[in-house]
Amino acid sequence: MRVLHAVRSDGFAGVERHVARLARAQAEQGDQVVVVGGDAAPMARTLGAAPVRLVPGATTRAVVLALLRFGPEADVVHVHMTAAEVAATVAATLLPLVGAGRRRLAPVVATRHFARPRGTGRLGPVVAAVARRRVSAQIAISTYVADAVDGPSVVVRPGFESASTTFPRSDERDPVVLVAQRLEPEKRTDAALCAFHASGLAAQGWRLDVAGDGSERGALVDLAEELDVGTSVRFLGRLDDVDALMGRASVMLAPCPVEGLGLSVLEAMANGLPVVAADAGGHVELLGGIDDVLLNPPLDAAAAGRALAVLAHAPGRRDAIAAAARSRQEDRFSPSAQAIATDRVYRAALGST
Template identity: 45%
Template sequence: MKVRHLMLSDSFAGVERHVAVLANEQARRGHSVEVWGGDPQRMRTHLHGAVRQIETAGVAVTAARSLAASSSDLVHAHMTAAEAVALTARLGRGVPLVSTRHFAARRGSGHKGRLIRAVLDPQVDAQIAISRYVAGAIGGPSTVIYPGVEAVDTRDVARRPVVLVVQRLQPAKRTAVALRAFAVGAPRGWSLEVVGRGPELADLQRLAVDLKIAERTSFLGFRNDVAQIMRSSAVLIAPCEIEGLGLSVLEAMSQGLPVLASRAGAHPETVGRAVDGQLFPPGESAAAGMMLASLCEDREWRSQYGEELRTVQRSIFTPAAQAEGTQSVYQEVLR
């Protein structure tokens, strides 16, 4: 089968990472796979040699013309702008269109949203939602297929007394909740590392000063070595309340890294699957801090809990399961 994954982006964030994992597994299974879009250099690093990479540079007109002039069995779009471009193949060549919905919101936004939905909704042959949380928010029927991440060898891991946050620094992510939880619950000798960049950085730096944790807090910005940082950290805090799934959480689980997450968004579908899943009430930094203190104080429990999360990841959130579920959707559309 010839599959085109289409993203109208020039970045490499959660959606692009999702596509890279899926495309690699599909190619491993013998499909002809192309990935259109994403940051060229970083996509090249993450895609296996069997996956063909097409640079779009986010130019909708160029991408649409190229897509209309070429053939494939199916176009798999990611995000609304990519769906709109994919219509050129859908309408011009009758190529089926599958869309993965990554965010818990209906198509389009503002006053244009209703028009966008009126145009796109009837043209999408099948929707995939990355979680039940997303499926309940997007409108219309969908199939829930969880993203997968690769299993990680966790032998000989030496963990530092570090609490980690990995996410974009913007208000919706609620990073301030993590800082306040750390201030409440982290014992002396522990530090906080925040990986990510965004418009909230200056405010968060000031908050660290106000909370008197500035000397123990490092804002690391964008990093290419997140896996290595996770491997050496002791706890991950995931405070976002609207996370469609949370690839960083899945990656932490694959590393056996204990996760403390908000009981909101899709976190109950990931962390919440563990018997001892550590979920705090959304936005309640005091409760999160108390739970963090318990984790920090008990190394044996952290190890057991991390192993439980790793088992959950390896049983449910795998590239193989993601590819198999996606293939079933493709086959249904192509009948």
């Protein structure tokens, strides 16, 4: 299968990591894969030795031009997020006028990463109509997302494979709670700071490491000082690879109440790191049933703080959770399973055109 992925981006956050990991799994299974968009350096590191071609796609225009160039050779065009969907519609309109060889765009498959309908603001309905026009099939990264987006979706959950087959025991880890996410309002990193404060762990020598950056960083630094935990909180900025942090931390905190799935949570599961998370969104699909302490009412800092304190003082329980979570990740959320399920969607889309 010749697959062309497209995302309008020059960054490397959750969606770009998703694209790179899927492209790598597809290439390793024999597909010919081109990826348009994403920050080239971390994309290349994630792809490793997989023979995937990377093409810049920082703007919608750049994505359109890439689709015009590479689209006619693809069997499937797989777009991620609304801007890339719009680019596919524009490219499909222009291709009969400027394209050589095959003059139509391949069937378009869209992955929905966020639990909301297409389009926002005054022009939202128009943008949504343009975006969905060329989409032949739609993938949702979780049941939570599928229930929230417009149009029918096939649920294909992301896969992740840790670089290590073993992970440190609890007594070998640092007394650190880790948060790994963008510092934007919807992620509610403020709730993580409040939960760490409520846990009382700062007074016991524990530290909160915050990996990520965004518009709220300054306000969060101020909040840490207001909560009197500033000396126990490290803001590490944006990191392309947090596996090393996950291998040393003792607990991860995931406060976002609207997470489509939670790729950082999935990474933590693969790294044997217990996660205290908001009992909402895709977190439920990842962590539900492993241990009652893991999921807590969304934005309830006191409850999340109590869960952190319980796990901090129960290393044996952390080890049991880590083993159960790792087993679930390997069984249900592997890159090969994701690639196989995605291929089924592609073939259904090809059969319907």
